[in-house]
Amino acid sequence: MATLWTRGIQVCRALPRLCTAPSVQRRTSVRLMSTEKDNLLVDVDSKTGVATMQMNRPPVNSLNLEFLTSISIALEKLENEKCRGLILTSDVPKIFCAGLDILEMYQPDVERLQVFWRSLQDVWLRLYGSKMATIAAINGHSPAGGCLLATCCDYRIMAPNYTIGLNETQLGIVAPFWFRDTMCGVIGHRETEHALTLGIMYSTEEALNIKLVDKVVPQDKVIPAAQEKMKQYLKIPEVARQLSKDLMRRETVEKLRLRREDDVAAFKNFAVRESVQKSLGMYLEMLKKKSQQKK
Numbered sequence: 450m451a452t453l454w455t456r457g458i459q460v461c462r463a464l465p466r467l468c469t470a471p472s473v474q475r476r477t478s479v480r481l482m483s484t485e486k487d488n489l490l491v492d493v494d495s496k497t498g499v500a501t502m503q504m505n506r507p508p509v510n511s512l513n514l515e516f517l518t519s520i521s522i523a524l525e526k527l528e529n530e531k532c533r534g535l536i537l538t539s540d541v542p543k544i545f546c547a548g549l550d551i552l553e554m555y556q557p558d559v560e561r562l563q564v565f566w567r568s569l570q571d572v573w574l575r576l577y578g579s580k581m582a583t584i585a586a587i588n589g590h591s592p593a594g595g596c597l598l599a600t601c602c603d604y605r606i607m608a609p610n611y612t613i614g615l616n617e618t619q620l621g622i623v624a625p626f627w628f629r630d631t632m633c634g635v636i637g638h639r640e641t642e643h644a645l646t647l648g649i650m651y652s653t654e655e656a657l658n659i660k661l662v663d664k665v666v667p668q669d670k671v672i673p674a675a676q677e678k679m680k681q682y683l684k685i686p687e688v689a690r691q692l693s694k695d696l697m698r699r700e701t702v703e704k705l706r707l708r709r710e711d712d713v714a715a716f717k718n719f720a721v722r723e724s725v726q727k728s729l730g731m732y733l734e735m736l737k738k739k740s741q742q743k744k
């Protein structure tokens with residue numbers, strides 16, 4: 450094992466300048482540290498060039514601005530370091546990623562809301578458009594933005610008894626076109642339309658049936674299975690693999706690149722609607738009640 454140590458990524462609250470560039474040192478093992486404790490753990494195997502990125506923002510790895518910024522910076526660094534593969538997984542038991550932090554969208558500061566959305570776009574552009582071979586090792590629930598992260602990857606391996614899907618309509622919000630395009634690329638137009646309009650959360654087994662995930666293995670085998678699959682990707686001549694991926698994804702990537710600011714404006718205008726705020730408030734209330742009932 451070897452490689453990057455990135456320390457001291459500072460995420461400033463002051464907008465719009467969010468981050469200072471993280472410093473990188475070569476070491477024998479890797480840990481990319483984020484601002485809010487160690488919420489992103491990245492190990493790079495120097496022999497294979499494969500990075501394992503573990504999301505670690507308890508309780509549910511929800512994606513707030515700072516966390517998205519950490520992920521985006523880490524992806525940029527891995528790409529710059531010419532890592533060949535990335536395994537994206539979670540260090541939080543039973544949760545891969547709960548999607549966007551709803552608190553970022555509920556009663557928002559409008560300026561921060563827009564920076565938040567741009568940071569999500571950044572993560573998507575970097576992950577979906579990555580030159581690396583990417584595998585999602587889905588070791589927990591994966592709603593909405595969690596499903597987006599997984600579907601950005603080249604291959605998905607999931608443990609049984611969890612759920613995955615784009616459930617936005619259940620919150621009274623709408624998955625934007627690039628979420629749709631990402632899912633369409635995995636399961637096709639008809640199944641995506643069905644999934645999006647109903648906000649379906651699929652069980653692992655259902656997800657396998659519609660090919661939203663490629664493989665199901667027991668919980669403790671998810672990461673080993675991802676490592677094994679990664680070997681297959683790494684055997685392919687690098688340039689041929691990368692260009693083939695680019696051929697499949699470039700138009701979708703360019704579509705967002707060209708429309709970024711329109712997309713930010715659409716998101717902001719949609720999110721601040723009274724009806725949307727009401728729906729988000731009710732959804733948060735429902736989550737809180739459910740969580741309290743467990744305690």
Ligand SMILES: CC/C=C\C/C=C\C/C=C\C=C\CC(=O)SCCNC(=O)CCNC(=O)[C@H](O)C(C)(C)COP(=O)(O)OP(=O)(O)OC[C@H]1O[C@@H](n2cnc3c(N)ncnc32)[C@H](O)[C@@H]1OP(=O)(O)O
Pocket residue numbers: 508509511543544546547548549550551552590592593594595616617620622623624625715716719720733736737738739740741743
């Ligand atoms: C016209 C169109 C133009 C533009 C586009 C417009 C709009 C697009 C907008 C947005 C797209 C958004 C995508 C998203 O990602 S929205 C987020 C959706 N996520 C969810 O619905 C997940 C909700 N959570 C769950 O289902 C569960 O928490 C779970 C299955 C992930 C885990 O269940 P557990 O039983 O293990 O844990 P809980 O007790 O439920 O939760 C613990 C704790 O965490 C809080 N929480 C959960 N999820 C979130 C979240 N996503 N954001 C913030 N907080 C979350 C939960 O309330 C509990 O908190 P407390 O313990 O009560 O404090």
